[in-house]
Amino acid sequence: MPLNPPANFRVNGKACRYSGDARRSLLDFLRDDMGLYGTKKGCDHGQCGACTVIVDGSRVNSCLTLAVMQDGCEVTTIEGLGSPEALSVLQRAFVTHDGFQCGYCTPGQICSATAMIEELAQGWPSHVSADLNNPVPSDDELRERMSGNLCRCGAYPNILAAIRDAMEAAR
Amino acid sequence: MKFFDYARATELSEAIGEFAKPIAGGTNLLDLMKLEVETPSRLMDINHIGLNEISPHGDGLRIGALVRNADCAADLRVRRDYPLLARAILAGASPQLRNRATTGGNLCQRTRCTYFMRLGTRCNKREPGSGCDAIGGVNRDHAIFGATEHCIATYPGDMAVALAALDASVQIEGIDGSRQVSLRDFHRLPDGDPHLDNVLTGGEIITSVKLPAPVGGKQIYRKIRDRASYAFALVSVAAIVTLDQGRITRADLAFGGVAHKPWHDPAVGRALIGNEPSDQLFSEAADLLVNQAKGQGGNDFKIPLLRRSLIAVLREATGIGGNDVRNL
Amino acid sequence: MFGTYDIPDQRNLLDRTRQGLIGAPLERPESGLKVCGVAPYAAEHHPPNCAEGVLVTATIPQGRVIALHKDEVLAMPGVLGVFADKRMLRRPAQGTAGKAPVQDVRAVEYHGQPIALVVAETFEQATHAAKALRVEYEASATVPLDPEGLETEPGRKPVVLGDLDQAMAEAAHSVDLTFTTEGHASAAMEPHASVAEWQGDDLTLWGSFQMISHNVKELADSLRIAPRHVRIRSAYVGGGFGSKLGISHDAVAAAIAARELGRPVRVVLSRQQVFDTITRRSETGQRLRLALDAGGYLAGIGHEAWVSNLPDEPFAEPVTQATEFLYSGENRKLAVNLARISRVTSGSVRAPGEAVGMQVLEAAMDELAEKAGFDPIELRKRNLPSSQPGKDRPYSSRMLIEALDQGARAFGWQDRKPRPCMTREGEWWLGMGVASAARVNMLRPAAARVRLEPDGSLRVQSDQTDIGTGSYAILGQIAGEMLGVPIARVTVELGDSSLPSGAGSGGSFGASSTGSAVFRACEAIRDKLAHRLGVPIEALELRDGMAIASGREVAVIELLRGEAMEEIGRIKPGKTDKDYAQASYGAFFCEVAVNAFTAETRLRRMLGAFGFGRVLNARTARSQCLGGMVWGIGSALTEELGFDLRDGQMTNHDLAGYHVPCHADIPALEVILLEERDAPASPIQAKGVGELAICGAAAAVANAIYNACGVRMHDFPMTPARLLPKLPDPF
Known part of the structure; x- marks a missing residue:
């Protein structure tokens, strides 16, 4: 088994390769090697959700996985969801509902919510689902499912409104 | 983080008997490596060796060690036949963490004791023989059962508490072959050697968790924490309760956040079986549970909290109390 | 001009x-x-050839660094330098200081204080080298770590009017209560970060700061250079809440290292370092005395607070700030007593003073209302003075009555049960609470x-x-x-x-x-x-x-x-600042559920009505109010800094241990903006809003908890651990 093999993966559809210091987190790789600073470092320990990205369709904390572990993966960051000229539905809804203040947790909230909506569509249950086999997207469901993303400005009610708006727009 | 070499295994045999530290989800290991509480010189990435399926096993289920927590909780069979397990997993961490964390890794999750996680303090778990700063320190998160003068840390996970109630077993592979350990015996009490969290020996790897045949009944996982989500348990209760003709016929209970392992006290369940549910019965069972509990000062509140949480769970499981609105 | x-x-x-x-x-x-x-936030400016700096922090509460084994670390891969310069900061600057805060990292004043900076080519190399640096200390023998029982000094000019003791003795109804609140962290989502780049003698620093013109002076003074050589850029700041008011150690360290190494240096605090080294809100002890006469009018108010800070630090949490002007009562004793301890610097955290002062005053008012048989809204309304007690100056404007009345109507206050323990939903006691909001206004x-x-x-x-x-x-x-x-x-x-x-x-x-x-x-x-x-x-x-x-x-x-x-x-x-008592006002209403078995408290809904002069943007103003209410909920239920009193270390210095509210903690929040014009406040007739919606919010929660389950909580936050022993029989 070779030591320190490179990782070949894709970020926002673009092929990339990492073969440096194995200690580099996916988060630091995205920010400092790729210049994708939309993914934020809030705690570096999986305690805030600011670094949330979507890997192979799943939302994950990019601070708690290594760049070298992404071999074969498809990583989507906030930059891959939309641009100021072409906002995603959810990004647009965050603007409309003022779903942020300082903006630092925002990319993580949006990446997380993007994947969360998909999880709901697949019928995944949550801690607060009354019926594990038939979760209904109540406000409490959305809150619980977004609880891995802290917002110190306290934009939670507006974030919830934005997500609900985007979900309704998608229907 | 200390420098380490990284290797990527493609089959199980490459990961067994290695001195390298296996990494799966990494959500706890990398956290601790950043703190330099864990300092492996080599990491073995086991994410590509399979073991990521849930399959029938006898009358039960076999959950591969690399099944992600989120996938396990969402699995239709788990949801239908082992709702306790799904609920416990979903009570833990955050969706992002559950998407990475694995069945095996979660069982190996280390304590959240603040002294364990901070270099420069005395901790027998991190540095055997150094002492325990949690004793006499800030210990509101610590154990009320089975603690010793060497360590008062708790096992922080949720999933394992449900697995203890479900009487699951852990399949382990090592260079000398495979072995199976009851989940209730997988984690250990700190005794004099708290650096050992569980019974895994060097080079061994968890390959799967086996669930016995479904038992039905009312299954509840109740987790009490300082905020409504995304926090570790102060205490938690996993319960499987079956009623037949007004009497309790099964009461499998396990408790989290209270010991160095998921706490399982068979006497409590036994005290319930054969009886009609009542607040008095539940209070007596709860008293039996906390009879041997011992606080450390900061965590004394856990004793009444655990007691009352068990009563609440048993009431919910047996339909006592109800959920109606009453104007008093 | x-x-x-x-x-x-x-x-x-x-x-x-x-x-x-x-x-x-x-x-x-x-x-x-x-x-x-x-x-782009501060750390996201990454000039070419930028080196990475990581701070090393002290593992003793007080003493001196006698040796740094730099050579071992300098031999490690990628390490470029180890800095422990006399100019580096031990403490961050307080807001508006405008000059260097306490410098010289060779002395240690609190556990977790910066003592050195390690710079390396990469972040990974620097973080490991910083951890590997061996430090020898000469530790102080006795270190004051617990404010309890220490001698104090006045932290604020006391207000003593009339004879409070006599007013209490003669009162028809009175309360004399002692409260505690635990320390708080700002915990802005963006950790403090600085990227320093020199061009000749000119420094450009990309940083995360709230008050740039002061920060330039503080940074220049720290570096002993003229302010004209310093440019700070903070176009986007990932939250501040007071924590980024003054220059911090990351900036000074980055600037010193960048100068020395001749290349840009970035220093980003780890989350743990933000907790350990950036200003905290002091814990408080508070004694509230309220004396009500037979007519239902306040005859006296006593509000004495005990707070802490490092030696010589000028800031004392101004706990009694709103009590000075909010309610009538001609006999008064208001004081802030400051103890000196070796914990990380206390400073401004969102709404310094009122955030914890109003929380307690408004809880005490609720107890007084109950004792005197008043509706809590009525008690407040009848005790609003026409001019500030003791200062005899008018209020610039005050929408408190409107906030209470409109808020009560919109919330459905009339449905509140008059006594505790009257509504039970399964395991949950339900109840409602109200509190006033007040926060001083500043131009x-x-x-x-x-x-x-x-x-x-x-x-x-x-x-x-x-x-x-x-x-x-x-x-x-x-x-x-x-x-x-x-x-x-x-x-x-x-x-x-x-x-x-x-x-x-x-x-x-x-x-x-x-x-x-x-x-x-x-x-x-x-x-x-x-x-x-x-x-x-x-x-x-x-x-x-x-x-x-x-x-x-x-x-x-x-x-x-x-x-x-x-x-x-x-x-x-100018004169309007002196001639008028200026403040923003509001009211909070909330409904809580308290689990009769487990003592968990959950907000069901909350409403705030706020008057803060002209509303400049109804969307962003509302967002500020929402944020304040979220902070109030955190202060009520979850937020508390923990310290080990044996060595002063903070025991929950991360976001897993320090519980800021998460999505699931926050119910539907409603905000009513009350338009008013406050000409003495500013030529645009606007006042401050960013902090108002915290000030009293936690009291509304405490009062609702009482209305739900009959427990008066005097210790915040009201966690299950604190509430459980007081709960009534759950059955």
Whole structure:
């Protein structure tokens, strides 16, 4: 088994390769090697959700996985969801509902919510689902499912409104 | 983080008997490596060796060690036949963490004791023989059962508490072959050697968790924490309760956040079986549970909290109390 | 002309302008950048060849560093330098200090204090090397770590009026209560970060700061260079809440290392270091005495607080600040007592003073109302003085009665049960609570440049920061409104010390202060335009790029004659600051559920009604109120710093241990904005809003908990551990 093999993966559809210091987190790789600073470092320990990205369709904390572990993966960051000229539905809804203040947790909230909506569509249950086999997207469901993303400005009610708006727009 | 070499295994045999530290989800290991509480010189990435399926096993289920927590909780069979397990997993961490964390890794999750996680303090778990700063320190998160003068840390996970109630077993592979350990015996009490969290020996790897045949009944996982989500348990209760003709016929209970392992006290369940549910019965069972509990000062509140949480769970499981609105 | 604000501007000019921007719930102009992750925060400026610095922090509470084994670390891969310069900061600066805070990292004053900086080529190399650095200390023998029982000094000028003891003795109803609140962390989502780059003798520092013009002075003084050599850029700040008011150790360390190494250096605090080294809100002990006469009027108020800070630090949590003006009661004793201990610096955390003072005062008022048999709203309303007790000055404006009344109606207060333990839903006790909100208002010196371009577009420039508060939106709205420019043609540039000095973000004064500077710059431009049009200024109307007066309508670009028109507006607090008691007011209503078995408390819903002068942007103002209420909920239920009293280390110095509220903790929140005009507060008749909605919120929760389950909680936060022993029989 070779030591320190490179990782070949894709970020926002673009092929990339990492073969440096194995200690580099996916988060630091995205920010400092790729210049994708939309993914934020809030705690570096999986305690805030600011670094949330979507890997192979799943939302994950990019601070708690290594760049070298992404071999074969498809990583989507906030930059891959939309641009100021072409906002995603959810990004647009965050603007409309003022779903942020300082903006630092925002990319993580949006990446997380993007994947969360998909999880709901697949019928995944949550801690607060009354019926594990038939979760209904109540406000409490959305809150619980977004609880891995802290917002110190306290934009939670507006974030919830934005997500609900985007979900309704998608229907 | 200390420098380490990284290797990527493609089959199980490459990961067994290695001195390298296996990494799966990494959500706890990398956290601790950043703190330099864990300092492996080599990491073995086991994410590509399979073991990521849930399959029938006898009358039960076999959950591969690399099944992600989120996938396990969402699995239709788990949801239908082992709702306790799904609920416990979903009570833990955050969706992002559950998407990475694995069945095996979660069982190996280390304590959240603040002294364990901070270099420069005395901790027998991190540095055997150094002492325990949690004793006499800030210990509101610590154990009320089975603690010793060497360590008062708790096992922080949720999933394992449900697995203890479900009487699951852990399949382990090592260079000398495979072995199976009851989940209730997988984690250990700190005794004099708290650096050992569980019974895994060097080079061994968890390959799967086996669930016995479904038992039905009312299954509840109740987790009490300082905020409504995304926090570790102060205490938690996993319960499987079956009623037949007004009497309790099964009461499998396990408790989290209270010991160095998921706490399982068979006497409590036994005290319930054969009886009609009542607040008095539940209070007596709860008293039996906390009879041997011992606080450390900061965590004394856990004793009444655990007691009352068990009563609440048993009431919910047996339909006592109800959920109606009453104007008093 | 320094623009001192001496006479209340009663013109309400912004009510007569016609662009329709003021108060409108416009989207933030920077929102597209923020939701796409392309708004650059401090650490995201990564100049070529930038090295990475990581701070080393102390593992003793007090003493001296006697040896740093630098050589071992310098031999490690990629390590470029180890710095423990005398100029490096032991403590961050307090807000508006304007000079270097305590320097020299060879002395240790608290556990976790910065003692060195390790710089390496990569972040990974630097973080490991910083951990590997062996440090030898000479530790102090006895270190004061617990404020309990220590001697104190006055932390604020006491207020002693009449004879409180006698008022208490003669009172028809009274309460004498002792409360505690635990320490709080700002915990802004963006950790403190600095990127320092020198060009010759000139330093550019990309940092995360709230008050740039002060920060320049603090940084320059720390480095012992002239302020003109320092430029700070903070265009986007990932939350501040007081924690970024003053210069911090990351900035000074980065600047020193960058100079020494001859290359840019970035220093980002780890989350743990943010907790360990950045200002905390002091824990408090508070004694509340309220004396009510037979007529239901307050005869006396006692509010004495005990707080802590490091030796010589000037800041003392001003706990009694709102008590000084909120309610009547001619016999008073208000005091803040300060103990000196070896814990990380205490300083401003969102709404210093009222955040914890109002929380306790309003809980005590609820107990008094119950004792005297008053509805808690009625008790408050009948005890609002007509002028500030002891100072005999009028209130600039006060919407407290409106907030209580409108809030009560909208919330359905009439459905509240008169006694505790009257509603049970399964395991849960349900109850409602109310509390007043009050927060002092401040106007701060500010300047802003407004430039009407020859093409009719508008630029607003100031070093004012936007820490999520809405400065980008609001300042553009004021300028566009005043000069009749559609918002799409307004550009706002902020957070760069090369621009005129705004008030900065702190004390809720940014919008009204810097907004007033923008307003005044615009007034000067309006004067010029009126002059060019040949009409009196009173007759001038500007709208959509047209100047309209006396039946004439001329395009503003014609009046500009191909040249830009630029003015710098300034404001400074003046007589109105002294002549009036100025504050923002409001009321909170909430409904809670308390688990009768487990003592978990869950908010069911919460409403706040707030009056803070003119609403400049209804969307961002509402967001500020929501944020404040979320903080109030955190203060009520989850937030507390823990310290090990044996060695002073913070035991929950991360976001897993320090529980800021998460999504699931926050129910539907409703906000009512009460429009008012407060001319003594500012020429735009606006007051501060950013902090108001915390001040008293936690008391509403405590009062609701009492109404639910009959437990009076005097120790915050009201965690299950604290509430459980007091709960009634659950069955």
